Structure formats: C-alpha cells, structure tokens
Amino acid sequence: MNTVSEQAGGRRGIQSAEIGVTVLDTLVRAGGAMTLKELSGAAQLPPSNCHRYLVSFTRTGFVVQDALTGRYDLGPALLRAGLAALARLDPIRTASETLASLVDETGHSGLLAVWAEAGPTIIRWMQGRTAVHTTLAPGATLPLLNSATGRAFLGYLPERQTLTLLRREDAAAACNAPLLASATRAAGYATASGDHIPGLYAAAAPVLNFAGEAEVVMTLVNAGRAIDGVAIAHLRSHAADASARLGWVEPAAIAGT
Secondary structure (H helix, E strand, O other), X not given: OOOEEEEEOOEEEEHHHHHHHHHHHHHHHHOOOEOHHHHXXXXXXXXXXXXXXXXXXXXHOOEEEOOOOOOEEEOHHHHHHHHHHHXXXXXXXXXXXXXXXXXXXXXXXXXXXXXXXXXXXXXXEEOOOOOOOOOOOOOOEOOOOOOHHHHHHHHHOOHHHHHHHHHHHHHHHHHHHHHHHHHHHHHOOEEEEOOOOOOEEEEEXXXXXXXXXXXXXXXXEEEOOOOOHHHHHHHHHHHHHHHHHOOOOOHHHHHOO
C-alpha cells in the first residue's frame, strides 16, 4: 500500500516512491556494489523493506545483483537515465543563472569563463552595484597563471588540457604548476590581486561536472580592494550549488553515506 506524502510544498506525492528513490540514491553515492545489510543500513531502512524495493528495481533493470556475491549495483536502466539527464544539461545556462544571483548578493561584478582553444575565455560579464571599468569583456582570454580564473581552471582540469598553454605562458613555471593547482583544490577557489590587471582583484571558483572537472569558472571582480571572505563564501556556495545541478557529488558526501 502506498502512503501519500505531502512534504513537497503541500503537493501530494507517493511516499513509497520517495523511499525507493532514497534506496537508489544511496547506491549511487556509495561508489560501488553493496550488500543488503550495507544498503539498508545506509538508507536507514529495515532489511526486509529494503529488499522488496531491490527486487522491484532488479526486475526493471535499475539495479543488478551479482549472482556470486549477492551484492547490488546500478543497473543499465539507471545508466540510460543518467546519460539522458547529462545530455540535457546546459552548464552555461546553469552557471549564468547562478552568477546573476551571486552578483546581486555580493554587489561585485562577475564573469563566466569556459575553457577554449586559446585558454580561459570570458563568455559573460555582469556589472555589480559599483561599476568596474576594465577591458575585460566576452571573447577576451585570460592567462592561466596570473588570473584567478586561469588558476581555477588549472586546479580543476586535467593536466593534458592545460600543459600546452602553461608552457606557452611560462615554461620555467610549468614545473611549479602542480603545487599551485593543489593549493587551489585545497582552498576550493583561487584569487589574484592585481597580477593580471593592476588594481583589479578577483576570486574564482569552478562549476564542476559529474567527473569533478571545471565546465565553467565563476569569478568575482573588484577594483582597488580584495574580495572579502564573505563574498568568497557566497562564491563557493553558489559554485557548489551549480556543480550539484550538473551532477557533481562531493567525495565527503559519498563517504558519509
């Protein structure tokens, strides 16, 4: 018997369907196959209840069970659904909506950049409450080493994508790039203080895809003064929200299931 749920903004739903989604989501976040005991514990369900959901999901192809170990894992139907969802994502639209909210909240000007053949390339520029007069505009490219945007890409793109540009900018600094990339990943964002354009300060955070690679970088820009900690916290929060909408799940969240 299905129990009616009314938690979603007062709209009626089916509680058993929501529980089933919880079982699937637990398996998705686990990072590998699970026994019934592990899965029911992580989903906080009695093993008998969890097993009934798994039987239905196995019949429909959303879950598969290993005949030798008895462990459950994601099935082909769930893979097809995931691939279809990925194909319909629009990272630039998602990041643009997020950037607009970020600029409104912080008052700083902001930009979006994507990785192109010439490196970090601006595709959106939004003026904040205080205008920033600069040559930065859509179509302009930014350096990899001396801009916050470039450093964010350096930290969150595979080396094979950035190495050619890195050597072109500064072959001597290429050997130090892993340290800079590691520091950016540890902080979750990158900053620059007049390194590229004198008097211009910036902080940048990546919008990650499901693989943890930067699809877009969001950057806050300010003239004459560094981006403060409050604005950086907003930047990181908005970038994380946009990343989640593109399928990225923090490793800590996986480990905690």
